[in-house]
Each structure stands twice: as structure tokens, then as C-alpha cells.
Amino acid sequence: MAALGLLGVVVSIVSAAVLTVRGLYGAFRPERGGAGSLRWPVIGLLAGGVLAMVALEAALLADDFTVAYVANNSATTTPFLYKVASAWAALEGSLVLWGLVLAGFTFLVWLGSARRADPDPLWSGALGIMGLVTVFFYVLMATVSNPFEVCTATQGIGCGLESAWPFASTVEPIEGLGPNPLLQNHPLMAVHPPTLYVGYVGLTVPFAFAISALLRGESGDDWLRRTRSWTRIAWLFLTAGIVLGGLWSYEVLGWGGYWAWDPVENASFMPWLVATAFLHSAAVQLRRGVLQAWNFILVIATFSLTILGTFLTRSGVIVSVHSFTQSPIGPALLWFLMFVLVGSIGLFAMRIHTVSSAPRLDSLASREGMFLVNNLLLTLFAFVVLTGTLYPMVIEAITGDQVGVGRPFFDRMAIPLSFALILAMGIGPFTPYRSARPAVVWQRIRNPLRVALAATAVMILFGYRNGWQILAVLTGSFVIALAGRQLWTAARTSAAKQGRPVLPETLRVMRRDRPYWGGQIAHVGVVLLAIGIAVSANNSVEGDFDLVPGDTVQFAGHDITFVGPFNRQEPNRRVLGATVEIRRGGDVTTLEPRLNQYPTTTQSIASPAVRTGLRGDLYLSLAAIDSSGVRLEIFWFPFIWLVWVGGFLAALGAAWGWLVPAPRRTAKEVVRE
């Protein structure tokens, strides 16, 4: 299995190298290159990537402990789903998935223009750049981070000594170590990393097209127009991946947290912020021809941040600045990051004269001006997260001292930035292009402002008096009301013209201009998410209870009865749990918060139990259990589902264009045109 996997890696390296050469050649000599010359390298790359992934999964599922990665990250008792997910539960395996996703994107990009008869140098060059990136990752797999090392010595469980030579004489441990307990405690582990990877890796596509455009000295809109869908796909998956990660933390960590500003989370959030800025500024360039240079900078920054994120999460630099040199992957990623930064910024500087000097804005009070504000806020946000993440590392590297930069710093920066972004999100899409007269803007925001004031006032009168929450609901409902007003006005105008009823016309309007309304759906999603964060964080209730069987406590309007403990042995773990009955009105539910004990670690891993309702989540976490009773930590998180619904709605907004077809035009509309 190890030999097959390594063969896949080698095939990928060779194919990607050929793709790089032929692709870049085709970028400069379009008449000589072309779809035909790229076919076999692209197919070879995909085949190699699939082979490596299949070999790794097969070794995991077959418990082939002669493969060191399997012996150290899986066990015979690991359930099927987690065996599959073990492929990306540790560094070496996650690179195989990374490479496969990259190969998949390369194939799809190739497929996108493979049928074109005329030469397509921009596309050819982009494939060459993607090939170059792919070479790097597969060389990592063949050298410093080889998932197909075989096991040459063992003390029975897990692998003690590995060899990179696949035909070395192997020993087979009798049992594997199994995955990290935290990673085999929830099924989202199977979904969250691949989703995030698709998002992360997908951002390579716009970067590759941008570099190709710079290489060719064509700085027009072509590369942007051709990568908008790719950026949107990547953004969609990145968004969904981040939200899934939050959901996973919430379901696993035991205190209801879903975001801790830790460097691993920041590593995914920074590219998200810059990619979001890029989506917006790309729209401005395509519409108004401004921000050409800025878009190059943004796309280079986005890609660099994905590499930086990989470096942060994979090199061990987070644990301590001094630990990252223990594995050669850290320096390798750092060198690659330098190469990307120096190479692309240098190229950009060389080609800056071809990037047309941007026409100036007519007025800052305009849609373009609002887009600039949006870009300023988003890049500033990314810069703050970057500074906060890297600062402790830099200080430790220079002075050797530890400084802590955590939630208080990030919250203090993020909260005002988020409110500013929400406001821009509300006003921006309804500000006219070129130059907006205050009277026009006021006329458009007047009624939504009243709706927002009314909604917030009602909430205050119902007793929710937290300042942040008031601000979140005020700005959030303002954005939603503005979007609603815009939709209603457009539908009414259109319905009057066509002589159709207004209500069904709203859907037609949303299908007609899909990028715009997809954006509005995403905005509403982000706003709901923000409201969810503010409401759940500021109204949560927490209680600790020591209970013996039969005890009932009252908590946040629920009667909570501890029925009794249970204890069962599962193949891969021992489960200690409490059966708890929840009563609210006539409604009875049974929850089973648990503590799972895995053989490889001494600390128990909690599995909280959550009852989700419209008004909020009742969250039960088992803190301790013994023969006499249990200690339960109970939380009430009101409306926290808004966070997940909002997050996925944002992702849905990106998918809007693909989910709904454009409306068929009626005869009347055709005639008018």
C-alpha cells in the first residue's frame, strides 16, 4: 500500500512539473502550447492524487499497520467513519487530501477551457502556476512529510521507527495508537476539514490566473471575469468550513464555545476576510474599471495568507517559536511563503506600468466609495488578526519572553470593526454609483431605519438591556429591513410593468440579478450570525449542580432530573454518562451527556448533550461522575442557532447563482428589448 501511495505521489510530481513547464510555455507561445499539450499532465496529476488518497484510505480501512501513519493515527477499534477521517487527522495525511483537492481544481480549470479551439494563453499560464504550487505540496509528501513511510521497528502498539523506502523490511505493530481523542469524538470531524480545504485550496485558482495575467502583461479584466465563479466556490466552502468548525467546537469542547481566536482559527479567518474583500473589489472593477492594482494585491494577499495559515497550523510554531524547526516542514513552508511573496510582489512591481492607473472616484459618497470603505474595513480586520496572531511569536523569537494575546485583544478590535462592517453592509448596496445625493440616500434608508428602531425598542421593552445586544439588533435589523425594502421596491416596479402580482415577483427579481441578490442573502446571513453571537453571548446562563439519582433542579425555565448514571464499553472507548430528563411545559426530552475515556489518554473527553429549541439551546456538560452522583454543568444559550443559520445562509448566498435558474423572459420583456 505504501509503495502504491508513493507511486501516486511521484506520478503527481512528474505530471505537475510537466504541467508547469508546458503551461508557462503556452502562456508565452500560445501557438505552440494549447489544450492538447496540457491534457496528459493534468490527467496524470489527478490520477496520481487519487491514487495516493485511495492508497492511504485503503491502508487505514485495512488496518495496515506496516504503514507508519496508520499505526500512529488509527487502530483496529476505530469506528469506520473515523478511520476514513484519520486520513486528514494528522499532518502527513492532511497533505494528501490537500494535494488531491489541488489536483481536482487543476483538472476542473483545465476542463473549463479544454474544448476551446483557439489558443488560450492566460488559462495555460494559470495551469502552469497551479502546477508549480502542486509540485511544492507533492514534494513535501515525498520528502519531509511522507505519509507512506513504512514501519521498521515497534514495541507492539504504534510505530517506533519509520523508513521512507517503501520496500524496506517492515514490521507490523499489533495495534495502532488510534486518532487523537478529540478528533474521534464527533462526526463533524469527517466533514469540517475537507470543506475547509476545498475553500483554502480553491483560492489558488484566482491567484494562478492573476499571476498568469501579470506574466503576460495583460492586466485587464479578463483574469477577474474568468475567476469570479472560482473565487465564489472557494469562498462558499471556506465560509461553510469555518462555520462547521465553530459547530464542531460547540458540540465537543464542553463549555459552549465556538470561537476562541486561537491561531488555528485565525489561520482560516484571515484568508476569509481578504477573500471577502476581493469578491467585493472584483465586482467594482468589473462594473466601473477601478481598483485594478488593488485586486492584484488582494489576490496575492489571499493566497499568501492560506500558505501562512498552513505554516502556522502545521509547523508547531504556535506551541513555541522554537519548536517549529523540530520538523523540517516548518522551514519548508516558510521558504515557500517567502518564494510566493517575493515572486508575486516582484512580478507585480515589474508589471505595475501595465496596470492602468485607476481613474479617480467621482465622490466618496457613492457605491464605489462604500466598496472602498468595505475593503478598508475587511483588510484592516485581517491586519488586526494577523498582528495579534503573529505578535506573541515575534516577541518570543526576539526577546524570549512570553506575551499573551487572546480574546480580549481580538474582541476589542473585532467588535467595532464588525459594527462598522454591518453598517457598510446595510448602506453600501443601496447607495447609487458615481455620486449619491444625501436626499436620495435618506429617502432609501428612512423607513428601514424606523423598522430597525421599532424592532430594537420592542426588544428593550421586553427586558433585554445589554448594550452590545441592543447595538447588534439595531444595526442588524436595519440591514435586513434595507434589503427587504430594496426587494419590495424592485418587485413592485417590475410587477407594475408586467402586470403581475407583487409577491411572486420578488422571487423573479432575485433570480434576475443573481450576483446582487446572492450578495444580499449573504449579508443577511452575516447579520443574523452577528445577532446570534451578541444575543447568545450576553444572555447565556450557567449553573453547576451536584446531583444524585432522582434529583431535580430548575434551570432557565426547565426542570432537569438526573435519572441515573450509565457505563458502557465501546470498541474504541469507555463511555460514562448520565441519563437526564428535561421537562419544559408538557414536553419531555432525555439527554445523555457523557465522558469518554480513550485508552491512549488519561484525561476524559467530554461529550456534551444539547437540546436545541427555537428559544435557545440547553447545553449539558458532564464535569465529573462517580458512584454517588454527578456534577453537571448546565448552560442556556438563547438563540444560538442564529449563529449556524446565519453562517450557512452566508454560504448559501454565494451559491445562489447556481441554485436558482435565471427566469425565463416573457414575450413582453423580449419585445421591450
Next chain:
Amino acid sequence: MSEQVRKWIAGVVTVALAAVVVTGLIIGEDSEQDRVRALGTRIKCPVCQGESIAESPSETATAMMDIVGERVAAGQSDDQIIDYFTERYGDGILLDPPFAGRTLLLWLLPLFAVAGGVWMILGRRRTTAPSPEESTI
């Protein structure tokens, strides 16, 4: 109802609603439970990896949270409680870097970035008279 009256009523209602919201924003306060938790998120759990004592389930963190709770209940100020911990564990215990010393730059960098960004945007404004506005959306 005449147009004039309707406008008046709309205006009065808007002002009344705004008054409620503004009052809410001004008097909006955090509860004591929030204070304990908020303080907890500012203190690093010394035996964990980058987690605050409010977030970590470890025994050390729980014990430190209990100390925070006792001191809040005893009426100590935030600064007193934070000082108590920094005296024992050093400044490295803070997740909330002070606006001074080695972490001063951390706070200043974003401010410089804001200034730079605003300057760049203002620099993009056209100085000649604006052209007429374009249609909606």
C-alpha cells in the same frame, strides 16, 4: 388624515422609538456573572495551550476562576483582581496585553493601519466636480 398630520405622527413615533433605543444603549449594563467571566477570559490558563481560565475545564483553571469569583463578590475592582494574578504569575499570564511596554506596538499598529487606509481612500477622491449620479442599483 392629512399628509401633514401623518408626517407629524411618523416623526413623533420615530423620535420616541429612537429615545427608547438610545436610553437602552446608555443604561445597558453587564451583570456580575458577566464580570467574573469577562475577567476570566483576560487571564491565561497557565497549564493549557492558549486557553483562558474561563474556557479551560482543567482543575487549575477552575480553581483560578473560583478565586476571581470570590474577589468579585468581595467587591474588588477589575484592576485589583488582575494585579493579584500578575503579581503571582507575571505579565505573561494576561491574555489582554497592556497598552504599554512590549505590547504597546501591538495596539499602535492597527491604529497606524487605520490612518494609512483613510489617507489612501481620501487620496482617491477626484478634485474636479462630480458627474451626475447613475441610475439605481
